[in-house]
Amino acid sequence: MFEELGTTAEGDMLINIGPQHPATHGVLHLVMTLNGETIKKTEPHLGYIHRSIEKMCESLTYRQFVYVTSRMDYLSSHINNHGCSLAVEKAMQIEVPERAQVIRVIMDELTRIASHELWWGAMAMDLGAFTPFFYSFRERETITDIMEETCGARLTMNYICPGGVMMDLHPDFQKRVKSFISLFKSKFDEYNELVTGNIIFQNRMKGVGVLSKEDAISYGCTGPTARGSGVSSDIRKLYPYEVYSKVQFDEVLETGGDSFSRYMVRINEMLQSIKIIEQLIDNIPEGEFQAKTKAVLKLPKGEFYQRVETARGELGIYIVSEGGTTPHRIKFRSPGFSNLSALGHMVKGSKIGDLVATMGTLDLVIPDIDR
Amino acid sequence: MNNEELKLKLSEQYPTATFEEGGEWVNMFLEPASFITSALELKNHPDFHFDYLFCLTCVDWKTHLNMVYHLTSTKHRHAMVLKVKLDCNKPEIETVCNIWRTAEFHEREVYELFGVNFLNHPDLRKLLLTDDFVGFPLRKDFEDPINMIRL
Numbered sequence: 001m002f003e004e005l006g007t008t009a010e011g012d013m014l015i016n017i018g019p020q021h022p023a024t025h026g027v028l029h030l031v032m033t034l035n036g037e038t039i040k041k042t043e044p045h046l047g048y049i050h051r052s053i054e055k056m057c058e059s060l061t062y063r064q065f066v067y068v069t070s071r072m073d074y075l076s077s078h079i080n081n082h083g084c085s086l087a088v089e090k091a092m093q094i095e096v097p098e099r100a101q102v103i104r105v106i107m108d109e110l111t112r113i114a115s116h117e118l119w120w121g122a123m124a125m126d127l128g129a130f131t132p133f134f135y136s137f138r139e140r141e142t143i144t145d146i147m148e149e150t151c152g153a154r155l156t157m158n159y160i161c162p163g164g165v166m167m168d169l170h171p172d173f174q175k176r177v178k179s180f181i182s183l184f185k186s187k188f189d190e191y192n193e194l195v196t197g198n199i200i201f202q203n204r205m206k207g208v209g210v211l212s213k214e215d216a217i218s219y220g221c222t223g224p225t226a227r228g229s230g231v232s233s234d235i236r237k238l239y240p241y242e243v244y245s246k247v248q249f250d251e252v253l254e255t256g257g258d259s260f261s262r263y264m265v266r267i268n269e270m271l272q273s274i275k276i277i278e279q280l281i282d283n284i285p286e287g288e289f290q291a292k293t294k295a296v297l298k299l300p301k302g303e304f305y306q307r308v309e310t311a312r313g314e315l316g317i318y319i320v321s322e323g324g325t326t327p328h329r330i331k332f333r334s335p336g337f338s339n340l341s342a343l344g345h346m347v348k349g350s351k352i353g354d355l356v357a358t359m360g361t362l363d364l365v366i367p368d369i370d371r
Numbered sequence: 372m373n374n375e376e377l378k379l380k381l382s383e384q385y386p387t388a389t390f391e392e393g394g395e396w397v398n399m400f401l402e403p404a405s406f407i408t409s410a411l412e413l414k415n416h417p418d419f420h421f422d423y424l425f426c427l428t429c430v431d432w433k434t435h436l437n438m439v440y441h442l443t444s445t446k447h448r449h450a451m452v453l454k455v456k457l458d459c460n461k462p463e464i465e466t467v468c469n470i471w472r473t474a475e476f477h478e479r480e481v482y483e484l485f486g487v488n489f490l491n492h493p494d495l496r497k498l499l500l501t502d503d504f505v506g507f508p509l510r511k512d513f514e515d516p517i518n519m520i521r522l
Binding site: 046047050052054055215217218219220222231232233238302303304305307314316318320328329331333337338340341342345370371 | 393396473508
């Protein structure tokens with residue numbers, strides 16, 4: 001009886017990783033079939049924090065449902081709010097004041113940097129280094145402070161709303177963002193010295209968790225995961241929204257497809273985000289921060305789809321409206337869900353130790369996957 | 372191809388398909404029987420080349436279910452929406468996860484939340500809900516006696 005427990009008919013071992021495991025960053029449960037140390041099969045079990053946000057949204061008005069989305073991918077809450085607001089604005093043809101557009105994009109990019117900082121520290125911790133976590137949180141804290149000052153919250157911001165933003169910027173905003181930029185630039189080289197050039201990290205990441213370009217497209221991977229495999233998938237470039245078409249920045253592409261390529265994409269994306277913020281921070285137009293809208297929004301009958309680029313990839317918001325104040329159906333196409341579906345394919349045949357390196361560079365956020 | 376050209380080309384290729392106005396992209400309805408061969412063709416045809424399925428979901432219209440596939444091409448950068456009407460009482464459709472691998476997870480999600488049965492799916496089990504969960508939560512007639520959220 002005891003020999004049979006946890007083994008398959010072929011004598012392979014079944015291992016449960018998670019739901020409580022430090023490397024899964026949340027309640028992700030992986031059932032692995034192992035032959036010795038080689039991974040034969042990976043089966044993700046999801047839903048430990050499934051809240052049925054899509055069903056909840058069906059009884060919320062178009063102003064209310066935006067706030068629920070902060071709780072999906074909590075590291076890109078601004079961008080989630082932004083996507084929902086854009087979907088509602090597209091449907092109602094609301095003209096957003098230019099000041100609000102610029103504020104939104106600056107907030108999005110600050111969020112992206114904060115998210116990538118957290119990923120960088122957490123990923124290094126997964127691979128056995130504790131120090132980078134403190135380094136990244138030192139800079140991330142500055143961003144969270146800026147957010148707190150303007151939005152009143154540090155994580156679930158709920159700042160971007162249909163029509164513009166909730167309130168005007170804090171008077172110190174520009175000054176503090178500029179001091180963050182100079183701080184970040186002075187510290188960025190430390191990141192590369194500490195991790196990027198480190199031979200131990202390179203050996204753990206190069207050639208690990210390889211995802212080919214065709215597979216990345218077929219699995220619906222987006223964001224840095226797809227760009228690490230050479231798939232051009234940046235929504236900000238392909239389908240620009242707000243002022244992204246007016247700012248200069250490059251889409252970071254790597255062709256290796258391994259963990260190190262995904263790592264390099266994220267590291268360089270932080271610099272691109274800084275570049276976008278630098279172009280906008282001195283050019284925030286004066287004027288209204290919110291368009292005049294009705295208290296209760298009524299969307300016309302039809303279907304509306306909005307794509308935005310979050311820190312993890314493409315977020316799609318699909319609204320089916322019957323003309324009322326609440327949606328008939330809402331679907332959130334979350335980036336993490338599709339990226340995770342490729343994990344089993346990526347780690348098949350590699351060693352169990354490489355799983356953590358692969359999972360770390362996928363940058364999984366579980367509430368985003370479970371919704 | 373822009374939307375008009377794409378629509379013209381699609382209506383030539385699929386004479387039985389019907390089109391719906393409105394929305395950002397071309398909306399094409401297909402019959403469940405001819406769906407799978409057309410889907411495969413949409414991916415492999417050099418003019419269409421719809422290789423990226425960016426959203427797969429289902430909508431409950433009370434009288435019927437609508438499967439909705441959002442497709443785009445990484446080569447031509449055009450997009451379309453493929454829809455299939457399903458019977459409420461016995462919703463069945465061929466799986467597309469041999470064509471677009473991302474569909475495997477998305478179809479499992481639709482299977483548990485809407486009760487759509489995907490034929491020939493390699494691993495059709497519940498994904499987000501517990502194994503003993505009864506009912507299809509995203510259907511409009513779903514009532515949970517304990518945890519129903521009414522806002």
